Amino acid sequence: MIHPHTKLVFINEQIGYGVFATRFIPKGTITYVKDALEIIISDERFKEHTPEVKEIIEKYSYRDQNGDNIISWDFAKYVNHCCNCNTISTGYGFEMAIRDIYPDEQITDEYGIFNLKEEMPLSCGETCCRKKIAPDDFSKYYQDWDAKIKESIFFLFDVNQPLLSLVDDQTKGELAILKKYPEEYKSVSALMHQVPA
Template identity: 60%
Template structure:
């Protein structure tokens, strides 16, 4: 579920739709939670669909750490990628604002965390644009993403959180532990698809069992 203080707008024929803030959303705010209404398409289920339906699923889903494709029931599926995104997925399964988001500003995300299976060209517009997102991005950028999350997640306990009731009890316990001990931080790498991890693990991580265990497209 997307943050309630948002709306969907058409941006252009090239980009399609996007999600925009309707009120101030401070840094540290949870902006998306996978709730019980989200549609889960397992790898086997995906193979049973026609090519036309697979294309639709690919367009509006992200792949979780179990290899399932998750499709949002609301307009969270229209959040666009930006290489200078203002929200990001966390190891706790929710997405969080990593800087203040102002009314009328587009909510943007990091697609590299979505366990991509193919390369996707970008229409980003940022000077820092990578020009594409690819399956290799997770391993190349997760430490950078962790740095951004760590900077903002401490503010999670100081701002209004309308989506906090949707967080499951296990994750709440993990957040309570984080509040007591910042060293208990859970890396975004925990979202890495475990079914594809072994084949994509870079040489520098060989033997790192601690790492190995530990899409919304318009």
């Protein structure tokens, strides 16, 4: 589920839609949680679909650490990539604001964490744009992503969290340990899909 203080906005024909903040969302706020309503499509189920349906699944889903395609039931699936994103997935399974997000600012994410199957060209417009995202981005960049998350995650305990009730009990327990023992931080690499040998 996407953060409640967001809205879906049509940007243009090339980009399509994007998600924008309707209120101030402070650094450390959980902005997305995989909840019980998300659509989960296993690799086996994916193979059963027509090419047209597969294309839609690949466009609007991300792959979790189990290799399943997850499609958000709400407009979270329209959050766009940016190489200088303002939210990012964490090793705890939710996405979080890594800096303050202001009203009418676009919510952006790091697609490299989404366990891509193939390379995807991109142009996010940032000077740091990588020009593509690829399946090996996880191994290349996870330490950089961890550094960004570590700068923000401890704000999580001090800001309003409208989505916290949707975080599962195991993750809440992990967060309680993190608050007490910061050295127990769980790397974003926990989300990396491990292909069986």
